[in-house]
Amino acid sequence: MDIGIDKDVCIGAGQCALTAPDVFTQDDDGYSTLQAGREDGGGSPLVREAARACPVGAITVSERVG
Numbered sequence: 001m002d003i004g005i006d007k008d009v010c011i012g013a014g015q016c017a018l019t020a021p022d023v024f025t026q027d028d029d030g031y032s033t034l035q036a037g038r039e040d041g042g043g044s045p046l047v048r049e050a051a052r053a054c055p056v057g058a059i060t061v062s063e064r065v066g
């Protein structure tokens with residue numbers, strides 16, 4: 001899957017890192033970023049939960065085609 005984080009929208013609430021800590025973390029400025037090696041979500045079902053948990057809808061998840 002493809003995971004997008006709109007850092008212009010992210011407010012650094014940290015809900016994504018709390019919900020799916022295997023995939024999301026926070027950078028030095030507190031904004032969401034993906035864990036190294038988990039750019040594809042690692043098959044975690046929590047990725048969609050994290051996208052839903054984000055209060056500002058900064059996370060987009062789409063299935064990779066092909």
Ligand code: SF4
Nearest residue numbers: 010011013014016054
């Ligand atoms: S939950 Fe949303 S606003 Fe909060 S750190 Fe994650 S992407 Fe940013």
